[in-house]
Amino acid sequence: MSGATIQGNILTPAGWVHGEIAFEERIAAIHGGAGNPESNGDDYILPGFIDLHVHGGAGKDVMEGGDAIHTIAKIHALHGTTSLLGTTMTAPQEEIDIALAAIGKAVKQRGKNESRVLGAHLEGPYINSGKLGAQPNFARAATLEEVQRLEALAPLKVITVAPEIAGHLQLVRELAGEGMRVQIGHTLGSYDDGVAAIEHGASGFTHLFNAMSGLHHREPGMVGAALAHAEYAELIPDLLHVHPGAIRTALRAIPRLYCVTDSTAATGMPDGEYMLGRHTVHKCMGGVRLPDGTLAGSTLTLDQALRNLVGLGLPLADASARVSTHAADYLGLQERGRIKAGAYADLVVLDRDLNIKAVYIEGERCDLNDA
Template identity: 70%
Template sequence: MSSAGQLQQLQGNILTAAGWVQGSIAFSEKISAIDGVSVDPALNHEHYILPGFVDLHVHGAGGKDTMDGGTAIETIARKLAQHGTTSMLATTMTAPMADLEAALRALGTVCRQRAQGSTRVLGVHLEGPYINPGKLGAQPDFALSGSLEQVQKLHALAPIRLITVAPEMDGHLELVRELTALGMRVQLGHTLGTYEDGVAALEHGASSFTHLYNAMSRLDHRAPGMVGAALAHAEFSEIIPDLLHVHPGAIKTALRAIPKLYCVSDSTAASGMPDGEYMLGRQVVHKCLGGVRLADGTLAGSTLTMDQALRNLVKIGLELADASKRVSTYAADFLGLAERGRLQVHGYADMVVLDRALNLIAVYIEGEKIDLENA
């Protein structure tokens, strides 16, 4: 693995913040120069150099779950780095407060210091427990109404960057306002809320939706639901493009409606592992036929990796530059990360190199070349 402190250079079709150039990119931990000429990458056969992937919804990978505590997050971060995820949010499950505290203690250390060969863990996505018990999806039944004091207690253990909230629960509109005032991003999800509940939450500071379409009230022409609120008003929203959670037609609908729709993996411990039984928080899940489900057949996260997410977007008709923004740039924009999710001078050297079939050739995280041999 190359050292992030050494000046390095790559050549190819580079997707910069200003568009495609054919040339070279020089970097150590950050990018120092990009030189080249404007190009249509379809007209030559050089490799693609894209921003590294930014995944804001990761439960696990490599047989480990974020709720396992201990060194589980290190295994997850190494496995995802091998699939081009250069920064991520470690995502928790709805669980008793003691379990959440234990998980965040372990995550706090990794958030402060990136381990060699690992993706950068930017912080925590708290997916629950502040959700509707009537729309758990694959979440365990430990939902409760939230309080600012409770969130601050968890935030002291590890930086919470993003929280999923069901806005229709008692006190949650005020909670959304309080969390937003602290600089946390709030998403709406695992909710039975109405269209009006969604609009009210956006007015109180919520700014995105958790795995759009999944675990939320559906769109109907007389009752638009939370999906309707997202399609009518959102600038940002997550979506899971594994082509199991959401039909390609529904993805295309969201693409037309939501300017900065961005992709997440919602990956579980089963990601990168053979078929079998795995844990998702306190729940047993089953990996089979490319999906992850509870015993009753409910989808329970995914085995998606972000390199496959990119390929899926191109498969359903997106241009590569647009697809790249939706696995990198827009998620970084959502968190306010101007130095990640795009290739520009003075930005972090978080990059993926892909062949013409969009298979990974190389991954660089803050200038460090990642070993892909065991991916």
């Protein structure tokens, strides 16, 4: 690959630089000086977005297996997501195996115009059957042996568990010891259950506020445990899943709150019926729901998440960290989620209205017309 350069207002770990980035697969150098983007009309250049909770897009669902993950990675790349985790649903074991096998293959081979698939987020099946949300009812307790078998199919970067299920606290300790990011989610657990899970090594919360016991001043619930103790948590900022006031509360309480899409096959598609695991879901007026009206994932993309955060009043640099850097740090990825020499050239170029102008993944420019 021959070297390339792009110019504009560059967001670096040290702040804004007005200048030029030289890169191939990785960033070679950043030239320029400190600058205030408000003093010029040039484009913004941000670290590529990182989405740790992706079920689908462009009519395809991760649980289909096969080439579905490649179609999903392509539609999200067009919206600035340079790396992602394919995310499972609760399902019979053979269906989870099929999905993870496809994710495992995609980890080894990124296709043209596709986000880098970093691994899997195992959102199901180790959740509470009383707090399924939009998950099919195949919830069950986990064993270390079973998780290790699944890890052989695809790198399990994140795993969601309900800590109140018998045996799960010890499992949290064991999985955290193996380097997995264990998240609390789809849970009826109490505040005390959440605190205990954190003490055993849980490091995050799955789609904060959604599908977990809520906050009450005498029963703080799982939400209270997150707000009081979490360093990291994921949140869906589509303005449907979580009220803007609750988003602001979480932003003040959780230092490294980061955004995910929880996107479904309906992402990037017209209104109609789509599959989410074994469920048929309906896209209408920007939302995705089960027939009974339950929210069932989203149609969000991370470029829209960024715009939503800025619309709530966050400075662009802070909003950028919450769709990129914090997620990278959560997974321990120092070579992604930041613009610095030696990091992968995962870059998003935005116009002054925060619309995508160009996306580079590991130095390769995506064809934004390749939908």
